[in-house]
Amino acid sequence: MDYISSASSDEFLVADFASGEYDRVPTFFVDILPRMLSNRPNRTIVYCTDIHALRLDSLMGKLEESGMLDNVRVVRAKLEEMDTNATLRPDMLAYLDERPSRMTALDHHLRLKEFYPAKTFDVGVLNNDIVGYLHEYYTEYSDAQKGLEKVYSVLKSGAILVVTMPCSLYVVDNIQVIESLGFMFVEGIDIKLSDGSIRHLERSADPRIMSRLGHYTFLIFVRE
Secondary structure (H helix, E strand, C coil), X not given: CHHHXXXXXXXXXXXXXXXXXXXXXXXXXXXXXXXXXXXCCCEEEEEEEECXXXXXXXXXXXXXXXXXXXXXXXXXXXXXXXXXXXXXXHHHHHXXXXXXXXXXXXXXHHXXXXXXXXXXXXEEEECCCHHHHHHHCCCCCCCHHHHHHHHHHHEEEEEEEEEECCCCCCCCCHHHHHHCCCEEEEEEEEEECCCCCEEEXXXXXXXXXXXXXXXXXXXXXXXX
């Protein structure tokens, strides 16, 4: 909250990497968080990125129903190629064509150039054990190291990266993996859902204790 409150730009750009069809991240940044901030950017825009067109179309339907499309974008791109190939979905382009005043500089860039420029986003989110999936389930289809390097490249210097529910299915040392890219670990939080109690996670925390059943866990890093 302090980081977002201190933002100097009128437009605050959030990247929801490998978003799938879930609207939790844009809902948090566009709807919930602004109500918690006394000082906030004039506008927060969330770019939801996924390689699966059907997932993005499903997500866009949810965003349209909830009235968030003015400040959320759905972009088809593979993590390891998003700095060379990233395209707004056709329905997203049609929506923006009808509302040109809502378009950002990044929207115009994506339309003309079809890629994410380096050092673009103020915040990045890897939601729901994406790091684990990349290293275990999607190894035949994706290059985890290259994909995460591209995550680093499209975030601004000093940007925050939030990694949620690390190791919820696969035990991967998220902290070691993310730090090896050049990020600095800031803090980790584990919340017990039954009573709301909070436990702070150290940098050396055992990955096997993260994201246990009945808990919500997240890690925060800064791009150096």
